[in-house]
Amino acid sequence: MPESSIKLSPLHEIARDLEATFTDVDHWRMPERFAGVEIETTSATTGVVLFDETAKGRIQVEGDASDTVLTSAFTLPNLEVGAGTHHDGTNVVRLRQDLFYLSVPPGAEAETIEKVRAQANGSLVTATDITDGRTAIRVIGPDAPTLMSKVCGLDFSEPSFPDGHARQSSVARTNQLIIRNDLGGNPAYSLVGSRSLGAYLWSVLMEAGAEWDIRPIGRSAHHELEKSTT
Structure with a gap:
């Protein structure tokens, strides 16, 4: 490299x-x-x-529909604020009703963001790479x-x-x-x-x-x- x-x-x-x-x-x-x-x-x-x-990659997902979007993207359980879960190498934590933090394997940031955006389907949900x-x-x-x-x-x-x-x-x-x-x-x-x-x-x-x-x-x-x- x-x-x-x-x-x-x-x-x-x-x-x-x-x-x-x-x-x-x-x-x-x-x-x-x-x-x-x-x-x-x-x-x-x-x-x-x-x-x-x-x-490790770090992604912030925000928006009123973020719960629905992430549940579809990662098959999440219902998370209360402050709770988290692990799914297939990705850790998801709910920070507010409309704000989630994702920790992903190194190099998986772009793929994860694309997965979230695909499920957003035009809804007002943003996925931001905050790794660097x-x-x-x-x-x-x-x-x-x-x-x-x-x-x-x-x-x-x-x-x-x-x-x-x-x-x-x-x-x-x-x-x-x-x-x-x-x-x-x-x-x-x-x-x-x-x-x-x-x-x-x-x-x-x-x-x-x-x-x-x-x-x-x-x-x-x-x-x-x-x-x-x-």
Whole structure:
């Protein structure tokens, strides 16, 4: 792949300075591993880790008929505001009655938008690719709820913030969409916010998680955790 077509996460320099090895995912260059798969997966299942998931596509669907359109496109259940679901590689979260957030595999943005527009059939529903303007950081591990409570005022207990739900809130004084999507039997939260604040948020999370020996993980370890989820 030509170097000119490669996209870099706003966390790329941090990973490079940590001597990560990299792999190309669609048009993104992302960390493959840091300390090694076994060390990283152990940390994810016994403490807390951070994973850069910026390469995933992010789409915003808005309009009064968006519920009907997305239900037809992805066979969705009825979602209350703040609830989400997973369908064939796509995560869908309802943020308002007329606003949805979609997370899709890297490179699937155009196909997903076309699918939504085909179902819209002339109705006033917009599908916007917001991938390049956002950073996505996933906080994973049994200590993830406690870490999140240090940097955000929300209640991260199971009854208040169950798996599959989302909230919009301030995290370390940055506006973030927080999506709980557990991984490998462990709590996991995706933080989606402004690209320009991604490196700052990562550093705050690393500092806040020092008491649990927090570490970054690469795609190989994340893939192993995904396999244990299915």
